[in-house]
Amino acid sequence: MSKMEQVAEKSESLILLHNAVIITLNPQLHVFRDGGIAVEGDIIKSIGQSHHILSQFSHLPHSQFIDLHGQFILPGLINTHVHTSQQLGRGIADDVDLVTWLHHRIWPYESNMTPNDSYISTLLCGIELIHSGVTCFAEAGGQHVPEMARAVQLLGLRACLTESIMDTGEGLPASWAIRTTDHCMQSQKELYSKYNNTADGRIRIWFGIRQIMNSTDRLLLETRDAAQELKTGIHMHIAEIDYENHVVKDTRKVNYGTVTYLKKMKLLQSNLLAAHTVWVNEKEIQMLSDAGTKVSHCPASAMRMLGFAPIKEMMDAKVCVSLGTDGAPSNNRMSIVDEMYLASLINKGREVYSKGATDPTALPAETVLQMATINGAKSVLWDNEIGSLEVGKKADMIVVNPFSWTMVPFHDCISSLVYCMRSENVISVMCNGRWIMKDRKILNVDEEKVISMARSASAELLKRARIHIPSKMNFV
Ligand SMILES: [Zn+2]
Secondary structure, X not given: OOHHHHHHHXXXXXXXXXXXXXXXXXXXXXXXXXXXXXXXXXXXXXXXXXXXXXXXXXXXXXXXXXXXXXXXXXXXXXXXXXXXXXXXXXXXXXXXXXXXXXXXXXXXXXXXXXXXXXXXXXXXXXXXHHHOOEEEEEXXXXXXXXXXXXXXXXXXXXXXXXXXXXXXXXXOOHHHHOOOHHHHHHHHHHHHHHHOOEOOOOEEEEEEEEEHHHOOHHHHHXXXXXXXXHOOOEEEEEOOOHHHHHXXXXXXXXXXXXXXXXXXXXXXXXXXXXXXXXXXXXXXXXXXXXXXXXXXEOHHHHXXXXXXXXXXXHHHOOOOEEEOOOOHHHHOOOOHHHHHHHHHHHHHHOOHHHHOOOOOOOOOHHHHHHHHOHHHHHHOOOOOOOOOOOOOOEOOEEEEOOOOOOOOXXXXXXXXXXXXXXXXXXXXXXXXXXXXXXXXXXXXXXXXXXXXXXXXXXXXXXXXXXXXXXXXXXXX
Protein backbone atom coordinates (compact mmCIF):
# COMPACT_ATOMS: atom_id res chain seq x y z
CA MET A 1 0.00 0.00 0.00
CA SER A 2 1.41 3.40 -0.96
CA LYS A 3 1.78 6.27 1.49
CA MET A 4 -1.06 8.22 -0.11
CA GLU A 5 -3.47 5.30 0.19
CA GLN A 6 -2.57 4.96 3.86
CA VAL A 7 -3.42 8.61 4.46
CA ALA A 8 -6.68 8.27 2.55
CA GLU A 9 -7.69 5.25 4.60
CA LYS A 10 -6.98 6.92 7.94
CA SER A 11 -8.84 10.08 6.96
CA GLU A 12 -12.09 8.37 6.03
CA SER A 13 -13.94 10.37 8.64
CA LEU A 14 -13.52 13.71 6.80
CA ILE A 15 -14.08 13.78 3.04
CA LEU A 16 -14.00 17.03 1.06
CA LEU A 17 -15.46 17.02 -2.43
CA HIS A 18 -14.77 20.22 -4.34
CA ASN A 19 -14.80 21.82 -7.79
CA ALA A 20 -18.26 20.38 -8.44
CA VAL A 21 -21.66 21.63 -9.59
CA ILE A 22 -23.74 20.92 -6.48
CA ILE A 23 -27.49 20.66 -6.90
CA THR A 24 -28.66 20.82 -3.30
CA LEU A 25 -32.49 20.49 -3.62
CA ASN A 26 -32.62 22.53 -0.39
CA PRO A 27 -35.78 24.66 0.18
CA GLN A 28 -34.20 27.56 -1.77
CA LEU A 29 -33.14 25.16 -4.56
CA HIS A 30 -29.55 26.41 -4.39
CA VAL A 31 -27.11 25.20 -7.02
CA PHE A 32 -23.41 25.92 -6.47
CA ARG A 33 -21.60 26.38 -9.79
CA ASP A 34 -18.23 25.71 -8.14
CA GLY A 35 -19.22 24.01 -4.95
CA GLY A 36 -17.66 22.01 -2.20
CA ILE A 37 -19.05 19.70 0.43
CA ALA A 38 -17.47 18.31 3.59
CA VAL A 39 -18.58 15.00 5.02
CA GLU A 40 -17.71 13.93 8.53
CA GLY A 41 -18.72 10.43 9.49
CA ASP A 42 -22.24 9.99 8.13
CA ILE A 43 -23.14 13.70 8.21
CA ILE A 44 -22.80 16.69 5.87
CA LYS A 45 -20.65 19.06 7.91
CA SER A 46 -20.44 21.94 5.49
CA ILE A 47 -21.58 22.90 2.00
CA GLY A 48 -20.91 26.01 -0.08
CA GLN A 49 -18.48 27.57 -2.53
CA SER A 50 -15.40 25.39 -3.14
CA HIS A 51 -12.91 27.97 -1.88
CA HIS A 52 -14.85 28.40 1.38
CA ILE A 53 -14.95 24.70 2.06
CA LEU A 54 -11.28 24.28 1.21
CA SER A 55 -10.17 27.15 3.42
CA GLN A 56 -12.43 25.97 6.23
CA PHE A 57 -10.89 22.51 6.39
CA SER A 58 -7.51 22.58 4.61
CA HIS A 59 -5.63 22.90 7.91
CA LEU A 60 -7.03 19.62 9.16
CA PRO A 61 -4.69 16.68 8.76
CA HIS A 62 -6.06 13.42 7.41
CA SER A 63 -8.72 15.13 5.32
CA GLN A 64 -9.40 13.42 2.02
CA PHE A 65 -9.69 15.93 -0.84
CA ILE A 66 -11.45 14.89 -4.03
CA ASP A 67 -11.38 17.29 -7.00
CA LEU A 68 -14.44 16.52 -9.13
CA HIS A 69 -13.35 18.69 -12.10
CA GLY A 70 -16.82 20.16 -12.67
CA GLN A 71 -18.82 16.95 -12.30
CA PHE A 72 -22.26 17.13 -10.65
CA ILE A 73 -23.17 16.20 -7.08
CA LEU A 74 -26.80 15.71 -6.16
CA PRO A 75 -28.71 14.01 -3.35
CA GLY A 76 -29.00 10.23 -3.61
CA LEU A 77 -32.13 9.37 -5.59
CA ILE A 78 -35.02 7.73 -3.75
CA ASN A 79 -37.05 4.91 -5.30
CA THR A 80 -40.34 4.83 -3.39
CA HIS A 81 -41.82 1.65 -4.85
CA VAL A 82 -39.67 -1.35 -5.68
CA HIS A 83 -40.17 -5.10 -5.25
CA THR A 84 -36.74 -6.45 -4.39
CA SER A 85 -38.16 -9.99 -4.23
CA GLN A 86 -39.19 -9.81 -7.88
CA GLN A 87 -35.76 -9.17 -9.36
CA LEU A 88 -35.21 -12.86 -10.18
CA GLY A 89 -38.53 -12.72 -12.04
CA ARG A 90 -37.43 -10.17 -14.61
CA GLY A 91 -38.87 -11.17 -17.98
CA ILE A 92 -41.29 -13.81 -16.66
CA ALA A 93 -44.40 -11.81 -17.50
CA ASP A 94 -43.72 -9.71 -20.59
CA ASP A 95 -46.66 -8.97 -22.90
CA VAL A 96 -49.24 -10.95 -20.91
CA ASP A 97 -52.63 -9.85 -19.60
CA LEU A 98 -53.07 -8.87 -15.97
CA VAL A 99 -54.69 -12.11 -14.77
CA THR A 100 -51.93 -14.22 -16.34
CA TRP A 101 -49.38 -11.78 -14.91
CA LEU A 102 -50.67 -12.13 -11.34
CA HIS A 103 -52.16 -15.61 -11.01
CA HIS A 104 -49.89 -17.59 -13.32
CA ARG A 105 -46.58 -15.82 -13.03
CA ILE A 106 -46.15 -13.54 -9.99
CA TRP A 107 -47.97 -15.52 -7.30
CA PRO A 108 -46.42 -18.87 -8.23
CA TYR A 109 -43.01 -17.15 -8.45
CA GLU A 110 -43.20 -15.33 -5.11
CA SER A 111 -44.82 -18.20 -3.21
CA ASN A 112 -42.00 -20.55 -4.26
CA MET A 113 -39.18 -18.27 -3.14
CA THR A 114 -36.75 -19.55 -0.55
CA PRO A 115 -35.05 -17.23 1.94
CA ASN A 116 -31.86 -17.53 -0.10
CA ASP A 117 -33.74 -16.50 -3.27
CA SER A 118 -34.88 -13.37 -1.46
CA TYR A 119 -31.29 -12.60 -0.46
CA ILE A 120 -29.93 -13.02 -4.00
CA SER A 121 -32.88 -11.17 -5.54
CA THR A 122 -32.34 -8.21 -3.21
CA LEU A 123 -28.61 -8.15 -3.92
CA LEU A 124 -29.23 -8.13 -7.67
CA CYS A 125 -31.92 -5.47 -7.36
CA GLY A 126 -29.70 -3.40 -5.06
CA ILE A 127 -26.86 -3.46 -7.58
CA GLU A 128 -29.18 -2.04 -10.25
CA LEU A 129 -30.56 0.55 -7.83
CA ILE A 130 -27.08 1.75 -6.89
CA HIS A 131 -26.02 1.97 -10.55
CA SER A 132 -29.02 4.23 -11.17
CA GLY A 133 -28.02 6.55 -8.33
CA VAL A 134 -30.43 5.30 -5.67
CA THR A 135 -29.34 5.52 -2.04
CA CYS A 136 -32.71 4.82 -0.42
CA PHE A 137 -35.71 2.75 -1.44
CA ALA A 138 -39.11 1.69 -0.15
CA GLU A 139 -39.81 -2.02 -0.53
CA ALA A 140 -43.33 -2.50 -1.83
CA GLY A 141 -43.90 -5.70 0.15
CA GLY A 142 -41.86 -8.82 -0.44
CA GLN A 143 -40.87 -12.25 0.77
CA HIS A 144 -38.47 -13.22 3.59
CA VAL A 145 -37.72 -9.78 5.01
CA PRO A 146 -34.82 -10.97 7.23
CA GLU A 147 -32.87 -11.99 4.09
CA MET A 148 -33.82 -8.73 2.42
CA ALA A 149 -32.41 -6.90 5.43
CA ARG A 150 -29.21 -8.94 5.29
CA ALA A 151 -28.69 -7.93 1.65
CA VAL A 152 -29.45 -4.24 2.32
CA GLN A 153 -27.03 -4.21 5.23
CA LEU A 154 -24.29 -5.64 3.01
CA LEU A 155 -24.97 -3.38 0.01
CA GLY A 156 -24.80 -0.28 2.23
CA LEU A 157 -28.16 1.09 1.04
CA ARG A 158 -30.87 2.77 3.09
CA ALA A 159 -34.35 1.22 2.97
CA CYS A 160 -37.84 0.98 4.39
CA LEU A 161 -38.54 -2.75 4.28
CA THR A 162 -42.02 -4.19 4.15
CA GLU A 163 -43.37 -7.71 4.15
CA SER A 164 -45.93 -8.75 1.54
CA ILE A 165 -49.17 -8.97 3.51
CA MET A 166 -52.48 -10.53 2.44
CA ASP A 167 -55.04 -12.21 4.65
CA THR A 168 -57.76 -12.97 2.13
CA GLY A 169 -58.42 -13.29 -1.59
CA GLU A 170 -59.37 -15.71 -4.29
CA GLY A 171 -56.89 -17.94 -6.06
CA LEU A 172 -54.02 -17.39 -3.63
CA PRO A 173 -51.29 -20.06 -3.61
CA ALA A 174 -51.92 -22.71 -0.90
CA SER A 175 -49.01 -21.61 1.30
CA TRP A 176 -50.41 -18.09 1.50
CA ALA A 177 -54.11 -18.90 1.78
CA ILE A 178 -53.67 -20.09 5.36
CA ARG A 179 -52.27 -16.79 6.65
CA THR A 180 -54.58 -15.29 9.24
CA THR A 181 -54.88 -11.63 10.19
CA ASP A 182 -53.22 -12.40 13.54
CA HIS A 183 -50.34 -14.12 11.80
CA CYS A 184 -49.85 -11.16 9.43
CA MET A 185 -49.78 -8.66 12.28
CA GLN A 186 -47.60 -10.75 14.57
CA SER A 187 -45.04 -11.38 11.86
CA GLN A 188 -44.68 -7.67 11.05
CA LYS A 189 -44.41 -6.65 14.70
CA GLU A 190 -41.62 -9.19 15.14
CA LEU A 191 -39.82 -7.87 12.08
CA TYR A 192 -40.14 -4.37 13.48
CA SER A 193 -38.67 -5.30 16.84
CA LYS A 194 -35.78 -7.23 15.25
CA TYR A 195 -34.81 -5.06 12.30
CA ASN A 196 -36.11 -1.52 12.70
CA ASN A 197 -33.29 0.99 13.00
CA THR A 198 -30.58 -1.61 12.30
CA ALA A 199 -27.58 -1.40 9.92
CA ASP A 200 -26.36 1.87 11.48
CA GLY A 201 -29.91 3.20 11.28
CA ARG A 202 -30.17 2.56 7.52
CA ILE A 203 -32.99 0.01 7.79
CA ARG A 204 -36.51 0.86 8.90
CA ILE A 205 -39.43 -1.54 9.01
CA TRP A 206 -42.82 -0.52 7.65
CA PHE A 207 -46.19 -2.21 7.61
CA GLY A 208 -47.53 -3.52 4.33
CA ILE A 209 -50.89 -4.11 2.76
CA ARG A 210 -50.49 -5.65 -0.65
CA GLN A 211 -53.81 -4.26 -1.85
CA ILE A 212 -57.39 -3.87 -0.66
CA MET A 213 -58.68 -6.87 -2.64
CA ASN A 214 -56.43 -9.10 -0.50
CA SER A 215 -57.18 -7.54 2.88
CA THR A 216 -59.94 -7.88 5.40
CA ASP A 217 -61.20 -4.76 7.16
CA ARG A 218 -59.67 -6.08 10.35
CA LEU A 219 -56.26 -6.17 8.73
CA LEU A 220 -56.69 -2.60 7.50
CA LEU A 221 -57.66 -1.33 10.95
CA GLU A 222 -55.03 -3.23 12.90
CA THR A 223 -52.35 -2.10 10.46
CA ARG A 224 -53.45 1.50 10.86
CA ASP A 225 -53.26 1.26 14.65
CA ALA A 226 -49.99 -0.68 14.84
CA ALA A 227 -48.21 1.73 12.47
CA GLN A 228 -49.45 4.67 14.48
CA GLU A 229 -48.30 3.11 17.74
CA LEU A 230 -44.84 2.28 16.41
CA LYS A 231 -44.58 5.59 14.53
CA THR A 232 -43.79 3.97 11.20
CA GLY A 233 -45.27 3.96 7.71
CA ILE A 234 -47.69 1.82 5.70
CA HIS A 235 -46.95 0.90 2.09
CA MET A 236 -49.93 -0.17 -0.01
CA HIS A 237 -50.91 -0.54 -3.68
CA ILE A 238 -53.93 1.73 -4.06
CA ALA A 239 -56.44 2.19 -6.91
CA GLU A 240 -54.18 0.40 -9.37
CA ILE A 241 -56.89 -0.69 -11.78
CA ASP A 242 -60.51 0.35 -12.27
CA TYR A 243 -61.60 -3.20 -11.45
CA GLU A 244 -60.25 -2.68 -7.90
CA ASN A 245 -62.75 0.15 -7.29
CA HIS A 246 -65.55 -2.12 -8.54
CA VAL A 247 -64.48 -4.93 -6.20
CA VAL A 248 -64.53 -2.50 -3.26
CA LYS A 249 -68.08 -1.45 -4.19
CA ASP A 250 -69.26 -5.06 -4.61
CA THR A 251 -67.60 -6.68 -1.61
CA ARG A 252 -67.87 -3.82 0.87
CA LYS A 253 -71.40 -2.86 -0.28
CA VAL A 254 -70.56 0.82 -0.77
CA ASN A 255 -70.91 3.21 -3.69
CA TYR A 256 -67.31 4.44 -3.83
CA GLY A 257 -63.82 3.12 -4.54
CA THR A 258 -60.61 2.39 -2.62
CA VAL A 259 -59.41 5.89 -1.71
CA THR A 260 -62.78 7.01 -0.31
CA TYR A 261 -63.10 3.69 1.50
CA LEU A 262 -59.67 4.13 3.11
CA LYS A 263 -60.59 7.65 4.15
CA LYS A 264 -63.71 6.35 5.91
CA MET A 265 -61.55 3.73 7.64
CA LYS A 266 -59.21 6.57 8.77
CA LEU A 267 -56.32 4.89 6.98
CA LEU A 268 -55.70 7.87 4.75
CA GLN A 269 -53.03 9.57 6.83
CA SER A 270 -49.63 11.16 6.38
CA ASN A 271 -47.79 7.88 7.10
CA LEU A 272 -49.50 6.10 4.19
CA LEU A 273 -47.50 5.62 0.99
CA ALA A 274 -49.95 4.92 -1.82
CA ALA A 275 -48.40 3.18 -4.80
CA HIS A 276 -49.69 3.91 -8.32
CA THR A 277 -53.02 5.57 -7.39
CA VAL A 278 -54.13 5.65 -11.01
CA TRP A 279 -57.92 5.32 -10.72
CA VAL A 280 -58.84 8.24 -8.50
CA ASN A 281 -61.34 11.06 -9.07
CA GLU A 282 -61.04 14.75 -8.30
CA LYS A 283 -62.60 14.40 -4.83
CA GLU A 284 -60.23 11.59 -3.96
CA ILE A 285 -57.21 13.62 -5.06
CA GLN A 286 -58.34 16.29 -2.60
CA MET A 287 -58.72 13.61 0.10
CA LEU A 288 -55.11 12.47 -0.50
CA SER A 289 -53.95 16.07 -0.26
CA ASP A 290 -55.93 16.86 2.90
CA ALA A 291 -54.62 13.74 4.61
CA GLY A 292 -51.00 14.32 3.59
CA THR A 293 -50.93 10.83 2.06
CA LYS A 294 -47.92 10.31 -0.21
CA VAL A 295 -48.14 8.88 -3.73
CA SER A 296 -45.51 6.82 -5.52
CA HIS A 297 -45.85 7.30 -9.27
CA CYS A 298 -44.39 4.44 -11.31
CA PRO A 299 -44.59 5.66 -14.91
CA ALA A 300 -43.26 2.60 -16.76
CA SER A 301 -45.36 0.12 -14.85
CA ALA A 302 -48.45 2.33 -15.17
CA MET A 303 -48.03 2.53 -18.94
CA ARG A 304 -47.65 -1.20 -19.19
CA MET A 305 -50.57 -2.35 -17.10
CA LEU A 306 -52.51 0.30 -15.23
CA GLY A 307 -53.18 3.51 -17.15
CA PHE A 308 -52.45 7.22 -16.87
CA ALA A 309 -52.25 8.43 -13.27
CA PRO A 310 -53.49 12.03 -12.80
CA ILE A 311 -50.11 13.21 -11.57
CA LYS A 312 -50.39 16.81 -12.71
CA GLU A 313 -53.76 17.13 -10.95
CA MET A 314 -52.30 15.59 -7.79
CA MET A 315 -49.35 17.95 -7.80
CA ASP A 316 -51.63 20.93 -8.48
CA ALA A 317 -53.61 19.81 -5.40
CA LYS A 318 -50.32 19.69 -3.43
CA VAL A 319 -50.16 15.93 -3.01
CA CYS A 320 -46.57 14.82 -2.36
CA VAL A 321 -45.74 12.63 -5.39
CA SER A 322 -42.47 10.70 -5.68
CA LEU A 323 -41.14 8.13 -8.17
CA GLY A 324 -40.88 4.35 -8.13
CA THR A 325 -39.82 1.66 -10.56
CA ASP A 326 -42.20 -1.06 -9.33
CA GLY A 327 -40.83 -4.61 -9.72
CA ALA A 328 -38.79 -6.23 -12.48
CA PRO A 329 -41.71 -8.23 -13.97
CA SER A 330 -43.73 -4.98 -14.35
CA ASN A 331 -41.03 -2.77 -15.75
CA ASN A 332 -37.83 -4.77 -16.38
CA ARG A 333 -35.66 -1.70 -15.72
CA MET A 334 -35.06 -0.79 -12.10
CA SER A 335 -33.62 2.61 -13.02
CA ILE A 336 -35.02 5.70 -11.35
CA VAL A 337 -33.03 7.68 -13.93
CA ASP A 338 -35.24 6.18 -16.65
CA GLU A 339 -38.37 6.84 -14.57
CA MET A 340 -37.52 10.54 -14.31
CA TYR A 341 -37.39 10.80 -18.10
CA LEU A 342 -40.58 8.76 -18.53
CA ALA A 343 -42.48 10.67 -15.83
CA SER A 344 -41.91 13.91 -17.64
CA LEU A 345 -42.75 12.59 -21.11
CA ILE A 346 -45.84 10.62 -20.12
CA ASN A 347 -47.35 13.44 -18.14
CA LYS A 348 -46.70 15.97 -20.91
CA GLY A 349 -48.32 13.58 -23.41
CA ARG A 350 -51.28 12.81 -21.17
CA GLU A 351 -52.44 16.44 -21.43
CA VAL A 352 -53.67 15.58 -24.91
CA TYR A 353 -56.78 14.14 -23.23
CA SER A 354 -57.72 17.31 -21.38
CA LYS A 355 -56.31 19.99 -23.69
CA GLY A 356 -56.40 18.34 -27.07
CA ALA A 357 -52.64 18.73 -27.34
CA THR A 358 -49.60 17.69 -25.37
CA ASP A 359 -48.36 20.22 -22.84
CA PRO A 360 -44.57 20.58 -22.95
CA THR A 361 -44.72 22.69 -19.77
CA ALA A 362 -46.27 19.89 -17.65
CA LEU A 363 -43.93 18.29 -15.10
CA PRO A 364 -40.83 20.38 -15.88
CA ALA A 365 -37.35 19.06 -15.11
CA GLU A 366 -36.98 20.75 -11.70
CA THR A 367 -40.30 19.23 -10.57
CA VAL A 368 -39.25 15.77 -11.70
CA LEU A 369 -35.90 16.06 -9.94
CA GLN A 370 -37.70 17.05 -6.74
CA MET A 371 -39.96 14.00 -7.12
CA ALA A 372 -36.90 11.73 -7.23
CA THR A 373 -35.19 13.36 -4.25
CA ILE A 374 -36.90 15.52 -1.62
CA ASN A 375 -40.42 14.26 -2.37
CA GLY A 376 -39.03 10.72 -2.14
CA ALA A 377 -37.62 11.54 1.28
CA LYS A 378 -40.97 12.95 2.43
CA SER A 379 -42.70 9.84 1.08
CA VAL A 380 -40.54 7.54 3.18
CA LEU A 381 -40.92 9.85 6.22
CA TRP A 382 -37.20 10.55 6.31
CA ASP A 383 -36.93 14.12 4.98
CA ASN A 384 -35.45 15.39 8.25
CA GLU A 385 -32.28 13.45 7.33
CA ILE A 386 -32.21 12.80 3.58
CA GLY A 387 -33.55 14.04 0.22
CA SER A 388 -31.46 17.22 -0.05
CA LEU A 389 -27.87 18.27 0.55
CA GLU A 390 -27.91 20.43 3.67
CA VAL A 391 -25.69 20.81 6.70
CA GLY A 392 -26.61 18.28 9.39
CA LYS A 393 -28.35 15.88 7.02
CA LYS A 394 -27.02 12.39 6.26
CA ALA A 395 -24.36 12.20 3.58
CA ASP A 396 -26.39 10.39 0.90
CA MET A 397 -25.23 11.71 -2.48
CA ILE A 398 -24.21 10.79 -5.98
CA VAL A 399 -21.61 12.00 -8.43
CA VAL A 400 -22.71 12.33 -12.04
CA ASN A 401 -20.20 12.64 -14.87
CA PRO A 402 -21.90 14.80 -17.52
CA PHE A 403 -18.89 14.87 -19.87
CA SER A 404 -19.96 12.01 -22.12
CA TRP A 405 -21.87 11.68 -25.40
CA THR A 406 -25.12 11.15 -23.45
CA MET A 407 -25.11 14.61 -21.87
CA VAL A 408 -22.77 16.94 -23.79
CA PRO A 409 -23.41 19.78 -24.41
CA PHE A 410 -25.40 20.87 -21.37
CA HIS A 411 -26.69 24.39 -20.91
CA ASP A 412 -29.03 23.83 -17.97
CA CYS A 413 -27.77 21.14 -15.63
CA ILE A 414 -31.26 20.39 -14.23
CA SER A 415 -32.78 19.75 -17.67
CA SER A 416 -29.75 17.73 -18.61
CA LEU A 417 -30.12 15.50 -15.55
CA VAL A 418 -33.77 14.71 -16.29
CA TYR A 419 -33.77 14.54 -20.09
CA CYS A 420 -30.27 13.31 -20.97
CA MET A 421 -28.75 11.45 -18.04
CA ARG A 422 -28.49 7.66 -18.26
CA SER A 423 -27.62 5.34 -15.40
CA GLU A 424 -24.13 5.10 -16.93
CA ASN A 425 -23.52 8.75 -16.06
CA VAL A 426 -23.83 7.97 -12.34
CA ILE A 427 -20.25 7.19 -11.43
CA SER A 428 -20.09 7.24 -7.63
CA VAL A 429 -22.66 6.76 -4.88
CA MET A 430 -22.33 7.56 -1.17
CA CYS A 431 -24.83 6.41 1.43
CA ASN A 432 -24.60 7.31 5.12
CA GLY A 433 -21.16 8.83 4.56
CA ARG A 434 -19.69 5.74 2.91
CA TRP A 435 -18.98 5.12 -0.74
CA ILE A 436 -21.02 2.16 -1.96
CA MET A 437 -20.06 2.65 -5.62
CA LYS A 438 -16.92 4.36 -6.84
CA ASP A 439 -15.97 4.89 -10.48
CA ARG A 440 -18.92 2.64 -11.36
CA LYS A 441 -17.62 -0.24 -9.27
CA ILE A 442 -19.98 -1.59 -6.62
CA LEU A 443 -17.84 -1.77 -3.51
CA ASN A 444 -19.52 -4.02 -0.97
CA VAL A 445 -20.54 -7.03 -3.07
CA ASP A 446 -18.95 -8.89 -5.95
CA GLU A 447 -21.18 -7.90 -8.84
CA GLU A 448 -20.13 -10.76 -11.15
CA LYS A 449 -20.70 -13.31 -8.41
CA VAL A 450 -24.19 -11.98 -7.67
CA ILE A 451 -25.07 -12.11 -11.39
CA SER A 452 -23.96 -15.72 -11.57
CA MET A 453 -25.87 -16.69 -8.39
CA ALA A 454 -28.96 -14.87 -9.69
CA ARG A 455 -28.95 -16.74 -13.00
CA SER A 456 -28.97 -20.14 -11.38
CA ALA A 457 -31.35 -19.21 -8.53
CA SER A 458 -33.84 -17.81 -11.03
CA ALA A 459 -33.73 -20.93 -13.24
CA GLU A 460 -34.28 -23.19 -10.22
CA LEU A 461 -37.09 -21.02 -8.89
CA LEU A 462 -39.00 -21.01 -12.19
CA LYS A 463 -38.68 -24.81 -12.33
CA ARG A 464 -40.03 -25.17 -8.79
CA ALA A 465 -42.87 -22.74 -9.50
CA ARG A 466 -43.65 -24.53 -12.79
CA ILE A 467 -43.56 -21.27 -14.67
CA HIS A 468 -43.15 -21.81 -18.36
CA ILE A 469 -42.60 -18.86 -20.64
CA PRO A 470 -43.70 -19.75 -24.16
CA SER A 471 -41.39 -18.68 -26.96
CA LYS A 472 -42.71 -15.98 -29.24
CA MET A 473 -40.57 -16.97 -32.19
CA ASN A 474 -39.44 -20.26 -33.62
CA PHE A 475 -36.16 -21.00 -31.96
CA VAL A 476 -34.22 -23.57 -33.95
ZN1 LIG B 1 -45.92 -2.81 -6.87
